[in-house]
Amino acid sequence: MALPLRDTTTHYGRISRAFHWAMALLFAWQFTSVAARVLFEDSAFDDFMWAWHRDVGVLLFTLLLLRGAWGLLNLSRRPPSVSVMAKLGHLVLYGLMLVVPLVALLRQYGSGRSLSAFGIPLMPGFEGPEIEWMVALGSIFHGLLGWTLLVLILGHVAMVAIHRRYAHHDVLTRMAGSR
Ligand code: HEM
Numbered sequence: 001m002a003l004p005l006r007d008t009t010t011h012y013g014r015i016s017r018a019f020h021w022a023m024a025l026l027f028a029w030q031f032t033s034v035a036a037r038v039l040f041e042d043s044a045f046d047d048f049m050w051a052w053h054r055d056v057g058v059l060l061f062t063l064l065l066l067r068g069a070w071g072l073l074n075l076s077r078r079p080p081s082v083s084v085m086a087k088l089g090h091l092v093l094y095g096l097m098l099v100v101p102l103v104a105l106l107r108q109y110g111s112g113r114s115l116s117a118f119g120i121p122l123m124p125g126f127e128g129p130e131i132e133w134m135v136a137l138g139s140i141f142h143g144l145l146g147w148t149l150l151v152l153i154l155g156h157v158a159m160v161a162i163h164r165r166y167a168h169h170d171v172l173t174r175m176a177g178s179r
């Protein structure tokens with residue numbers, strides 16, 4: 001039977017899945033851009049990937065807001081969490097998906113530099129001194145929480161595999177495949 005658009009108590013629907021997998025791909029791209037910067041600084045690979053970091057970051061932030069709203073609309077119908085830890089883990093993932101780009105955007109605004117994403121102007125920038133607290137917030141937390149998010153994502157993927165292998169609970173069927 002075709003998967004419905006909305007979630008059901010046994011499966012995530014088509015919209016939730018589209019958000020989940022599109023964002024998973026974009027996160028893979030985003031962390032590749034960071035890895036390129038850290039591991040292959042000033043290489044052609046770094047230059048190419050890093051040029052997209054802000055654009056893809058803004059796109060992820062926008063998708064997160066839409067995904068969060070869709071999640072709230074479907075809250076009473078989605079598959080129940082397999083444990084309190086799973087529920088907490090997903091909540092922390094949401095928290096970091098929100099805060100990581102948010103502090104970067106605050107830093108960008110506070111620095112007075114302009115910002116556009118995919119050619120769309122978002123911040124005009126301004127003359128004069130930086131807004132120090134915004135810049136400090138981003139400089140302290142963006143990278144730190146960004147790496148934390150990566151670790152949690154790897155943990156999340158590992159937990160899906162562990163559930164399949166050892167708990168005989170194939171949670172992947174909730175997010176992938178047919179009903
Ligand atoms: C969810 C989206 C994002 C993720 C997962 C992410 C992840 C990261 C990570 C892990 C670093 C640290 C690199 C290092 O340690 O050298 C970093 C650096 C950076 N990011 Fe992002 N980022 C995101 C969105 C954004 C956005 C929206 C902007 C700008 C508007 C941005 C601008 C920067 C800049 C300028 C740096 C270099 C300075 C620094 O290390 O803080 N990022 N990002």
Ligand code: HEM
Nearest residue numbers: 020024027071079082090093094153157160171172174175
């Ligand atoms: C290969 C990569 C991934 C796999 C195999 C995977 C698998 C899954 C599965 C099976 C579920 C359903 C779990 C359940 O209902 O208990 C799920 C939910 C979830 N996943 Fe992933 N995931 C991956 C990547 C990611 C990434 C990169 C993120 C970003 C932070 C993420 C965030 C979430 C969140 C927040 C949920 C809760 C449901 C929702 O609100 O969408 N996942 N994932």
